[in-house]
Each structure stands twice: as structure tokens, then as C-alpha cells.
Amino acid sequence: MFKSVEDFQQFGKSQIEAATASVAAVSRGMQQMATEASAYAKRSVEDGSAATTRLMGAKSLDGAVQVQAEYAKAAFEGLTAQVGKMSALMMSVGKDAAKPFEAVMPFDLGKSGGR
DSSP states (O other): OOSSHHHHHHHHHHHHHHHHHHHHHHHHHHHHHHHHHHHHHHHHHHHHHHHHHHHHTOSSHHHHHHHHHHHHHHHHHHHHHHHHHHHHHHHHHHHHHHHHHHTTOSSOHHHHTTO
8 A cells, every 4th residue: 555654654644634624624614503503593582582572462362373373483484494504514514524535545435335
């Protein structure tokens, strides 16, 4: 696999550089996910507060039920959208974290079946 000590040293150096780049990609991704989660939490609290205000102003039981139903529907749709966003971010982080190692692997795991 290695023809000389220099080849081995270069391989080690490239692995360290790939690991550093991978950790940086994960760090950026985690920061993006934290920012997105924080923004969602803020929107969720604001929407809940607004729904509570509307609920308190309801003139009848039917009006209160309608406000609650609208809020529940909007909250579910927002949660579903947020889960999709977070899933896409996680996939992106995984791909970005693996990318630095693709160039320095001495063999292709996909072609060898991982063996």
C-alpha cells in the first residue's frame, strides 16, 4: 500500500487535514441547525401567544373551538415543515462531513462493498 515512509507520512497528513475539514463542516452544520431550531422555537412561542390572545377574545364556544382548530392545524403544519428542514440540514451535514475523506481514501468503499 505504501511504497515509502514519505507516502505513509503524506497519507497521515492528508487524513488529519480531512478530519479537520470534516469537523469544521460538522461545526458549521450544527450551528445552522441550532439557529434554525432557535428561530422555530421563537416562531412557535409567538404563534402560541397570538393564538392564546385570539382564544381569550373569542365571543362564543364555537369561536374558541375554531381558533383552537386553526392553531392546531398551523402548529402541525409548521412542525412538519420544520422536521423536513432539519432532516435536510442533517443530511447536508453528513454529506459535507464525509466529503473531505472522499479524496484521501486509498480505496473506494462503494465499489468494494465496504469490505
